[in-house]
Amino acid sequence: xxxxxxxxxxxxxxxxxxxxxxxxxxxxxxxxxxxxxxxxxxxxxxxxxxxxxxxxxxxxxxxxxxxxxxxxxxxxxxxxxxxxxxxxxxxxxxxxxxxxxxxxxxxxxxxxxxxxxxxxxxxxxxxxxxxxxxxxxxxxxxxxxxxxxxxxxxxxxxxxxxxxxxxxxxxxxxxx
Numbered sequence: 157x158x159x160x161x162x163x164x165x166x167x168x169x170x171x172x173x174x175x176x177x178x179x180x181x182x183x184x185x186x187x188x189x190x191x192x193x194x195x196x197x198x199x200x201x202x203x204x205x206x207x208x209x210x211x212x213x214x215x216x217x218x219x220x221x222x223x224x225x226x227x228x229x230x231x232x233x234x235x236x237x238x239x240x241x242x243x244x245x246x247x248x249x250x251x252x253x254x255x256x257x258x259x260x261x262x263x264x265x266x267x268x269x270x271x272x273x274x275x276x277x278x279x280x281x282x283x284x285x286x287x288x289x290x291x292x293x294x295x296x297x298x299x300x301x302x303x304x305x306x307x308x309x310x311x312x313x314x315x316x317x318x319x320x321x322x323x324x325x326x327x328x329x330x331x332x
Contacts, residue, residue: 267312276306283310 264284279296283306287295293303 276302279303279306280310283307 265281276296276298279292279298279302282292282295283289283303289300289303289307292298292306293300296303298306
């Protein structure tokens with residue numbers, strides 16, 4: 157029989173090549189694991205497991221027991237999104253209320269000056285603000301009769317409509 161001394165024939169060069177081969181195998185297995193995890197995360201199927209048939213224990217444990225914080229995190233995220241949307245809608249609603257109030261004020265000013273002469277614009281504005289006829293007459297330099305007429309026009313057509321419908325004033329029917 158031939159006496160073969162295996163250990164004596166190995167040198168440094170062979171040891172370095174053996175270590176390099178082990179490192180290469182380790183790297184190949186790591187890359188396979190990486191593809192398995194990336195394939196499962198992307199597609200949600202077991203695409204990565206088909207590469208080698210080998211599944212790490214951590215991946216199996218994570219798949220077997222779903223993490224409790226996941227659903228709570230999703231609920232919190234959804235609630236947060238709803239709260240952000242609600243706050244945006246509240247701000248928008250407040251802006252629209254302000255715009256509506258501004259437009260209502262502008263409309264009341266336009267109604268006040270609708271049928272009035274430009275000479276009586278200031279008197280109409282004062283009447284809309286509730287100033288009495290004597291104050292309007294003194295401020296605008298018009299007669300008290302004109303000021304009363306402007307004040308009546310500024311109050312709107314409700315008094316004139318009652319008059320036209322034959323309202324009794326001072327015991328007399330005003331409808332002839």
